[in-house]
Amino acid sequence: GVASGGGGRSWNPISLATYQQYFDVDTADILARLKRAMSPGSSEKFFGGEITRPDLYGPFWLCTTLIFTMAAAGNLGAMMSFQPTEDSRVFTYNFSKLTVATSVLYGYAGIVPLVGWAVSKWMFSAPFGLIELICVYGYSLTVYIPASLLCVVPIEIFRWLVVAVAFGSSVRFITTNVKDVVMGQLDDQKALGVLVFVGLLHAALSVFLKLYFYS
Amino acid sequence: MSNMSERMETTLDEPVSVTLKRELRNIGDKMYKVVLPNSKLNSANELRNWDLWGPLIICLVLAIMLSSGSASGQYGGKGSKHSAADQNAVVFASVFVIVWFGAAVVTVNAVLLKGSVSFFQSICVLGYCIFPLTLSALVCLGVGWSGCRSTLCLMVRLASVGVGLLWSTRASIGFLAEVVPPKRSALAAYPVVLFYASIAWIIVIRSSP
Numbered sequence: 540g541v542a543s544g545g546g547g548r549s550w551n552p553i554s555l556a557t558y559q560q561y562f563d564v565d566t567a568d569i570l571a572r573l574k575r576a577m578s579p580g581s582s583e584k585f586f587g588g589e590i591t592r593p594d595l596y597g598p599f600w601l602c603t604t605l606i607f608t609m610a611a612a613g614n615l616g617a618m619m620s621f622q623p624t625e626d627s628r629v630f631t632y633n634f635s636k637l638t639v640a641t642s643v644l645y646g647y648a649g650i651v652p653l654v655g656w657a658v659s660k661w662m663f664s665a666p667f668g669l670i671e672l673i674c675v676y677g678y679s680l681t682v683y684i685p686a687s688l689l690c691v692v693p694i695e696i697f698r699w700l701v702v703a704v705a706f707g708s709s710v711r712f713i714t715t716n717v718k719d720v721v722m723g724q725l726d727d728q729k730a731l732g733v734l735v736f737v738g739l740l741h742a743a744l745s746v747f748l749k750l751y752f753y754s
Numbered sequence: 755m756s757n758m759s760e761r762m763e764t765t766l767d768e769p770v771s772v773t774l775k776r777e778l779r780n781i782g783d784k785m786y787k788v789v790l791p792n793s794k795l796n797s798a799n800e801l802r803n804w805d806l807w808g809p810l811i812i813c814l815v816l817a818i819m820l821s822s823g824s825a826s827g828q829y830g831g832k833g834s835k836h837s838a839a840d841q842n843a844v845v846f847a848s849v850f851v852i853v854w855f856g857a858a859v860v861t862v863n864a865v866l867l868k869g870s871v872s873f874f875q876s877i878c879v880l881g882y883c884i885f886p887l888t889l890s891a892l893v894c895l896g897v898g899w900s901g902c903r904s905t906l907c908l909m910v911r912l913a914s915v916g917v918g919l920l921w922s923t924r925a926s927i928g929f930l931a932e933v934v935p936p937k938r939s940a941l942a943a944y945p946v947v948l949f950y951a952s953i954a955w956i957i958v959i960r961s962s963p
Contacts, residue, residue, distance in 0.1 A: 559867075
């Protein structure tokens with residue numbers, strides 16, 4: 540599960556093999572993981588059955604792809620809903636949106652799992668595995684990629700609907716995979732509080748992305 | 755031994771113009787090989803003698819072309835927060851960052867997937883393969899500066915960028931897919947597509963009239 544994995548993992552920061560072990564996946568593996576991350580109604584855990592080792596290929600390239608699709612689609616969407624006014628007669632694209640998007644997405648997918656792992660290591664006897672948690676957060680972004688493309692449609696209600704559906708699927712994925720460790724270590728009330736906090740954080744991300752890129 | 759030292763003396767002694775001419779001819783040669791429609795930059799043959807001058811020149815030309823947009827109404831009047839000069843600086847920097855950092859990330863990704871490739875050779879291949887997109891940028895900017903806003907002009911711009919994208923991707927994807935274990939070639943090849951697609955996107959954005 541998402542709890543700290545077994546032994547057999549070397550950790551030497553300078554050696555290449557340390558990082559290669561997190562990229563030890565084939566194309567078929569990645570496709571299987573993407574499928575599991577996108578399956579809507581299942582309460583199937585991410586790390587179960589065929590998927591045992593976490594990888595960093597998925598989280599990194601999903602983040603990068605999402606940055607790209609949001610920048611491209613957001614630009615397209617803004618262009619389509621652009622109304623020339625007295626002040627701005629031509630459509631311009633603000634390139635600094637790209638830098639903000641990069642920081643926010645890599646930051647969220649990297650720092651939130653890091654903090655969660657650190658807290659769990661300090662408070663729990665059976666903490667999260669860091670790479671497993673990064674994996675969960677990274678793959679939870681999968682559904683945002685098609686959502687970001689759909690949001691090109693310049694109808695506000697439709698955009699919010701797409702964001703809501705994507706958020707629902709994504710947050711469900713995260714809570715399904717995180718709740719075992721949380722509920723095993725805290726009493727029910729506290730565990731619920733933690734899960735709600737996780738959900739709110741994710742909601743904040745989704746709302747920010749929608750407002751920043753598509754409005 | 756004496757032969758070698760004679761040869762070394764010769765290239766050190768030759769006039770700068772001769773050196774420059776020879777280096778430029780090498781670079782031009784590689785660019786020509788990239789542009790050939792069916793070229794596959796095979797690591798063993800074509801680009802064993804990697805150099806980074808070619809990619810630097812290509813990147814510089816592209817960055818200058820894309821960041822020179824002030825004449826075509828790229829700025830938005832009184833209300834805009836960023837002046838044209840600011841925008842141009844950001845674009846120039848972005849092109850450099852995307853090209854070099856992107857090429858590095860794509861290469862490191864291939865290495866992490868247990869690929870066996872020389873770091874600088876891979877950067878060299880990726881850099882040279884931007885050349886078709888530079889040609890597309892030239893076409894796009896020409897169309898954009900003519901001020902033509904019709905759908906036909908838009909189609910021409912999109913088509914030229916699309917062709918450039920396909921060309922660049924096809925030229926370099928073979929190289930990267932071959933250096934990793936075959937079950938992972940798609941994993942090594944996908945970042946290449948993303949890399950050239952982001953360059954293509956900047957070209958489309960910056961060349962709108």
